[in-house]
Amino acid sequence: MTRLTKKNFKDRVYEIVKKVPKGKVTTYGEVAQVLGKVRWARQVGWALHQNKQSLRSSSFDKLRTAGLKDSNVPCHRVVDRNGRLAPNFAFNGAKEQRRRLEVEGVEFVDRAHVDLEKCLWQG
DNA sequence: GATCTGACTATCT
């Protein structure tokens, strides 16, 4: 088992998030727990923030046209402990994140919270 | 190295 380091931290986060199936969501805390770092929720969020920036590059379109839609991390499937969406999801806003989740079949208990009871992914 | 910031969380109002 490789020791968790700052250097591989982001990659580990991305690996885990990629395992979240369509129609399910996970939380920052859950990911942190899988990494063995229960209190790293904020760092998980930080890692996903970095990922967002990489998606800005033109390589995103190339990967997409190549049929590699999943080559990017489905960060819209990561919500906070209350099922609340990130206040500033990527550069499309929380509205876009919610739309993507609804398309995938994730249920919402109200306007701003996903149904964690039904849709929280538990590995 | 001190201080501030934040895609977090638990707890208290």
Add this chain to the structure above:
DNA sequence: AAGATAGCCAGAT
């Protein structure tokens, strides 16, 4: 239910 507060810990300045 929603806002404030206090811990949390890596990065940025």
